[in-house]
Amino acid sequence: MAAAPQETTPDTSAPVWTRVAVIGAGAMGAQIAGVIALSGREVALADTARDALDRAGTTLRGRWDSRVAKGAMTAAERDAAYGRITFSDNVSDAVSDVDLVIEAVVEKLDVKRDLFSQVDGAARPGTVISSNSSSFVPSSMAEAIADPTRFLGLHFFNPALVMKCVEVIAGPQTDPQLMSDGTRFVEQIGKEPVVLRKEINGFVANRILNAVRDEAIYLLEGGYASVTDIDRACRTALGYPMGPFELMDLTGVDIGYLTKKARYAASGDPKDAPSRTVSGLFDTGQLGRKSGRGFYVYDDKGVKQGENTDRPGASD
Incomplete structure (x- = not known):
């Protein structure tokens, strides 16, 4: 056998x-x-x-x-x-x-x-x-x-x-x-x-991250707290290694803008569109560390110098 x-x-x-x-x-x-x-x-x-x-x-x-x-x-x-x-x-x-x-x-x-x-x-x-x-x-x-x-x-x-x-x-x-x-x-x-195992725009991490970013933008545009203080709250209270605005500057404001544009194009939901703050930074070429200005100002070595008070909407 x-x-x-x-x-x-x-x-x-x-x-x-x-x-x-x-x-x-x-x-x-x-x-x-x-x-x-x-x-x-x-x-x-x-x-x-x-x-x-x-x-x-x-x-x-x-x-x-x-x-x-x-x-x-x-x-x-x-x-x-x-x-x-x-x-x-x-x-x-x-x-x-x-x-x-x-x-x-x-x-x-x-x-x-x-x-x-x-x-x-x-x-x-x-x-x-x-x-x-x-x-x-x-x-x-x-x-x-x-x-x-x-x-x-x-x-x-x-x-x-x-x-x-x-x-x-x-x-x-x-x-x-x-x-x-x-x-x-x-x-x-x-x-x-x-x-x-099933596709969805933004996947897992960025969908969660975008929810945090959207709330940070809401607090900023509503005049509730500054860029610096919102980032500080996320670092010191939530244990984040950096705040949402610091992270947007690191990865590039343009990346966040284009990602939001893509999600809005897919969903048609206005809440998925880029915020006026991010749109203003994108339109003026203030893209974060790589351009020297974003939510913060950076020196030629990429070291943060302070909040960008000249960004669009900063005086609102």
Whole structure:
């Protein structure tokens, strides 16, 4: 009698997606590439702007030099991680021979869709395609590729080199095995996955965060308390590492504005639209730390100098 076939247990320790391309060399894309390189994987960081790639390389080197100086990593670990990153100004070349693509470009749906169409045409069949979008659901982007079953959301948080959370978001057509692989990948790169088995605009963390931000804006625009005092209350009473206005300045007022615009476009509910305060800052180019002004004023090293009393609506 033939022996019964033995059941095999999948090797969950085996590396998932060993070759990765990150598209977009801004603050998030650069740090996502750094996280993946630190996990021992080869990563191509692609952007059509050569100066963005140069800044990304300089930023990563600077952060890792600081870690070496503090004894948090060795010079050999730094050099090995940096050596795993390839910087490319040709997106099609960067995605031509990878297992996973992570999009990290501007939060504009038409830009993302155009990029996914390009990636789909240049990548190998079966390549997993994902987005770092902080608000757009997978189904709104997966329609740009031929096989939406191989699309999912992988939402990292700023600063990605530090923050542990990565949201893994399924679209209605995402292959369940892809969600399992995505969760393992997040764990293997040293992060903690939060799995969304059904898509919703804003996902989990940002929906909760936006509720806090909306209340902070309400208190500010109603004249109940200042930017500084609302932030202080969140730090000293609620234990937040930084207040909602400090966080908006860190991540970029423009990111919050575009996220709100996207949610309003999806829901049609006026409460989902950007507030007049955030709209005013966006319209005047006061985008937070990166522009030197937002809810606060910053020096050329990004150090907070005090509340921005010249922001739109500050004298109301």
